[in-house]
Amino acid sequence: MGGRAANSSDSGRTSRAPALASALVNPLGPSRRAVVTTAAVAAALPLAVAGEAGAGEAGAGEAGAGDAPGFLHGVASGDPLPDGVLLWTRVTPVPGAVPGSGAGPEVEVEWEIATDADFAAVVARGRVVASAAADHTVKADVRGLLPDTAYHFRFAAGGVRSPAGRTRTAPADGADPASLRFGVVSCSNYEAGHFAAYRHLAARADLHAVLHLGDYVYEYGTGEYPAEPVRRHEPAHEVLTLADYRVRHGHQRTDPDLAALHAAHPVIAIWDDHETANNSWRDGAENHTEGAEGAWSARREAAVQAYFEWMPVRPAIEGTTYRRLRFGGLADLHLLDLRSFRDQQVGIGEGAVDSPDRTIAGRAQLEWLTSGLSASDARWHLVGNSVMISPVAFGSVPAHLLGPIAECLGIPAGGLAVGTDQWDGYTHDRERLLGHLHGQGIANTVFLTGDIHMHWANDVPLNAALYPLSPSVATEFVVTSVTSDNLDDILGVPPHTLSGVAEAAVRAANRHVRWVDMDSHGYAVLDITAERARMDYFALSDRADPAATSALARSYLTRSGTQRVTRADEPIA
Template sequence: MARAADAVAPASDRPADAPFAHGVASGDPLPDGVLLWTRVTPVPEAVPGSGLGPAVSVRWEVAEDADFRSVVAEGAVTATAATDHTVKVDVRGLRPARDHHYRFTLGGARSPVGRTRTAPAADASPDRLRLGVVSCSNYEAGHFSAYRHLAARGDLDAVLHLGDYLYEYGTGEYPSRPTRTHLPTHEILTLADYRQRHAHYRSDPDLRAVTAAHPLIAIWDDHEVANDWWTGGAENHTPGEEGDWHERLTAGKRAYFEWMPVRPSTEGTVFRRLRFGGLADLHLLDLRSFRDRQVTPGSGAVDSAERTITGRAQLDWLLSGISSSPARRQLIATSVMISPVAFGSVPAHLLGPIGQCLGVPSGGLAINTDQWDGYTADRQRLLSHLRAEGIRDAVFLTGDIHMHWANEVPVNAATYPLSPSVGTEFVVTSVTSDNLDDILGVPPQTVSLIAEAAIRAANRHVKWVDLDSHGYGVLEVRADGTRMDYYAVTDRTDPAAGSRHLRSYRAAAGTGRLERVANPVG
């Protein structure tokens, strides 16, 4: 069988597709539509970020068959240098819960064919929802084999990317020993820089394969702009040396919406909601645009009711959406971990490397204040609301920290498990970004076992943690429960890396508790 990545070969191998060298993508599926994306290069000098090239008319077609004998929607859109010659089409009028195929045409050149899928009708009761789940894909840290394995699966409704889709650093800054080199090689600061970095990520054949195979649902975390950013700045931004923060933030967000198949919310950010019939609502959060600045670990300020990670309007939107939802399952995509985690029992010589994984200062690390642990008032309001609504099986889907976790989400961690849980949290590891064994330069599942045992001993709601693997997850939602299958790629530095199933955990409906199950779905 051919590799999934072969389905979308590099543009240099297919001269006829040169105007569509960055492939195709779809995203944010609705019952009657989906967002389609491509980027065209109308003339050789119209490279990403250049601002050059004429406006051109790009035709698009959507069909219910791969041969396009049954075209159900078509039209044309103008691509201009003002949007870096990216093309986004919000197609409507499609039939729900069906595979569709799409393509673009510019002059005599035709794009690769993409496959997408609409969501179930609002009043439908689908048997299941199955999502690939990924986060933290650093181009320099390795190859995107996780994307290739997800592209090869024919059983997914969509792929959910939980943030850190790209990284802003200059070459060799992170990781210090890159497997390959991104472009531009300097730290990205300007709109042209961000556009070029997005374009270079889409030079990866496995990334192009997964977005051609499945609709993408994405939120951002910090590295899409700069490490640990908040409303007024970022850890990785020095105003005197790197320019105005708000100009950089505007550039990063603009390039993101140009290059990603994502509908911006009415607030111009990524928080929004998708519904999958009566089975599940997926609440997608933006935990960067409205947050207060992170505080020092151990500071009493983490409990201040004046500090927010969500912003008041977004949290109100989330709570009201949960209360009014007719769906059986509430899925909450949160780019950073919501479960409380104490690291104080981890041996001192491992705290520094774990702090590097988490992207926070290592000195005296006890909690990660970039997560919900640094904004406990917002967390308590959300968890109390879930409890008041009688919800015990909310599902939080999380990335960010380059590790697999399976957590129960306690209302009060100090008295857990005697106190109740309001749901579960499935955290997926990085596609490539450094984790503990990479930072220490040791074999996986050696030194990390000490830290894993310490974390679980101090946090009784944490049922499993893997500090070393790179890979992805597959989430399945059914009426009787939700489960996550955790996978690891064999070697992030090998472009042909294999994949293996690590573990699976399931939460039966209404329990808020996890049980380990033996075999993955599909």
């Protein structure tokens, strides 16, 4: 959200390094992704290196001379498990085989994973086949690794090595880790600024993973949002077809800060709306016109295919992004898809927002979530949530600020009361979920949210109108945008000038909102221990500056068993 206001498998042989296995078949199947196979583990890969890059190096490996393959879009990993991780890259087999072209031959790509940056201790190797059918992207779903362990990985094709990346497995299921630490980001509009937030997270050596909460790419044509781009994406027109979405993903992945992030940490991602189109729902989107732009089903299928090709994500239930990852006994991470199953958004003030016949999550996903929360024995229940669940009223905000806030929310400004693209527009699902937490006595649920282009720290009350008499049953940490417009950008004023009035009004009308920052761009770092879950919120000096600095804006925490957020004075060590 946060866009415009409404207006062929090879016969490999499997081998193991000590106690370690190789790869599995990718769950998308051969029609959507090259099949992962394995090769014998030998003393060394027989490679004549051309343009080799080191671990964590930004950018991409250089292609060799002539038509030698190149790794021009970096490497990535994601969805860490206690015994494995998903590895990703894209190979350019010949110069003309650019993203979205459908051109270029099949090429065999080798991968290896090691416990050291020099790859002297290789623990697993395998081969995958890159083809135009999957835009020459490849994934290796490596299993048999040790839990809670850092690994280095790289790919090779035609005598050329990719840059090296670093990844990390999750703690063992029965383990009790002392702490977990995640980077948290959302809303990275390429045209709106530079990805300095990714650079700052890539430079940290203390993260288990980075959680991307949606709007990884944007669908708009150049100059649509924002009207005055800081830089220009490709293609210049709004993306509609499979080739378009592939080009958009491919161009974004040439950003050096994004490449550095993917090379440094495993990324755990869910989608929101802009991966397809603004304010999308099950059968359409605000930013899609059937007559002029074709069938929504075709556009969505193209966007979903490109997403799974380009992202280090395992497709989970029903080919969507909802899935669950476990990090020992300390935390379960429940990742939601709040676009694929939802009913269409309704207008402000319409009673349909409360209808039990309308859903944001879909009945099956909501049942999956509530049953998973009940069954979990983890200390903390983290919910990756693309749109805000906390109820928020904006009625007391001055009229001249309602329009810009509505633009951040992607909804009409007139009579603004709630954001109906959020859980506020689907209150029956929210009541069912929060009622389940309360009725089952499930403590320590933390919603981790993006979308709204602002930092927030919220209690999540059972009944907001009666809060604080009505109990808080969860907490919510909302991260601002990496680059996408927020209040000061829309108003064209310096940060933290006019926004103070709106922030005060929001807090006055919503007593469960502990803090909101409507102006900053940046990222957050979530730190989990048995005693508390804590979010450090960071702000960038200038989204338009590729060398932007970062500073801690605020820190909030929720102590185990309290279901409330309080301000923390000192940053995470």
